Amino acid sequence: MNPLIAKFQMGAMLSADDHQSLYAVCEIKQTVNRSMDVVREGDSPAHVYIVLDGWAARYKVLPDGSRQITAFLLPGDFCNGEITVFKKMDHSVVALTPLTVALASPDTLIAMIRDQPELAQAFRRAALVDEAVLRAWVVNLGRRDAYARVAHQACELHARMSHLSLLKKDEFDLPLTQEQLGDALGLTAVHVNRILKRLRDEGLMQLQNRTLTLLDAKRLGEVAGFNPDYLHTGTA
Numbered sequence: 001m002n003p004l005i006a007k008f009q010m011g012a013m014l015s016a017d018d019h020q021s022l023y024a025v026c027e028i029k030q031t032v033n034r035s036m037d038v039v040r041e042g043d044s045p046a047h048v049y050i051v052l053d054g055w056a057a058r059y060k061v062l063p064d065g066s067r068q069i070t071a072f073l074l075p076g077d078f079c080n081g082e083i084t085v086f087k088k089m090d091h092s093v094v095a096l097t098p099l100t101v102a103l104a105s106p107d108t109l110i111a112m113i114r115d116q117p118e119l120a121q122a123f124r125r126a127a128l129v130d131e132a133v134l135r136a137w138v139v140n141l142g143r144r145d146a147y148a149r150v151a152h153q154a155c156e157l158h159a160r161m162s163h164l165s166l167l168k169k170d171e172f173d174l175p176l177t178q179e180q181l182g183d184a185l186g187l188t189a190v191h192v193n194r195i196l197k198r199l200r201d202e203g204l205m206q207l208q209n210r211t212l213t214l215l216d217a218k219r220l221g222e223v224a225g226f227n228p229d230y231l232h233t234g235t236a
Contacts, residue, residue: 002026003164004050004102007076008122010233018119021112026050026102038079038093038101045089047103049079054099055175059183060091069184071133072096072176074160078126084109097175125232132230141186144225149185150195151224154205158214159228171213 005022008014014022029052032038038056039045056073070091073079079093084106113120133156140152161172178189178196185192200206204220206213214220 003052003075006164007126008119011125012118012122014118014122018116021116021119025104025108025112026052028103030101030103032056032095032099032101034095034098036095038095038099039089040092041089043089044087045080045083048081048083048106048109049093050102050104051075051077051079052100052102055096056093056099057096057180057184058091058093067183068186069180070137071130072157072184074164076164081109081123081127084113096180129232132232136230137184146185146187146191147195147198148224149187150181150192151199151204151220152226153181153185154199154212154214155217155221155224155226155228156231157212158217159231159233163231163233170215170217171211173210174207174212175210 002023004026005014005019008018008022030049032054038049041060051073053075056077056079057069058071058073058079059067059069061067073093079101080089083089109123113123136152136156140149144152157174158167158170158172161167166172178192181187182189182192187195196205196207199220200215203215204223205215220226
């Protein structure tokens with residue numbers, strides 16, 4: 001199924017016309033190589049980019065050259081939906097893997113929101129979930145120690161991959177380097193490595209050959225203080 005339709009069907013009763021509109025929005029596709037920017041801070045892009053396959057990340061670069069990743073983007077996610085309102089990007093988006101994106105016209109999306117109520121509701125819902133995830137990241141960065149921080153990120157990604165039906169039992173492909181995890185969690189790659197080893201030694205999770213396995217999901221969630229409600233993966 002088209003990942004945008006799969007995402008928008010959650011919490012919305014989409015009609016056949018709605019489905020057709022979403023298919024049409026995703027007709028024009030583009031591939032982006034790993035480590036290449038999809039959009040850059042300061043750009044005024046002509047298209048809204050929608051992830052169809054692969055992983056991407058939002059990020060900001062500080063004056064000293066350090067990078068903060070502010071979101072991981074998975075299939076069905078918008079890279080820059082805000083340009084339907086704001087014309088200039090205030091952050092960048094990078095491909096973490098070889099990436100396939102749809103190129104949607106901002107004017108087409110605006111018309112869909114105006115004329116198709118269920119799609120308008122689906123767009124609003126997606127934006128509100130993004131806000132909820134960002135709040136969870138702020139709490140994770142600001143109030144959890146490094147050990148719980150890594151555990152929480154693992155639990156969140158596990159829940160998101162489950163929602164996308166990309167789990168194999170309790171494991172999934174995690175195409176992130178320790179440096180990229182550190183950039184998301186405010187940690188050095190060395191610190192991330194130490195915590196991953198501790199989590200493995202304690203029988204909670206294991207990251208090997210870019211596959212993340214939750215060895216004891218219940219205990220890992222307890223360590224993280226993880227409650228998946230903020231992901232709003234149910235229908236309400």
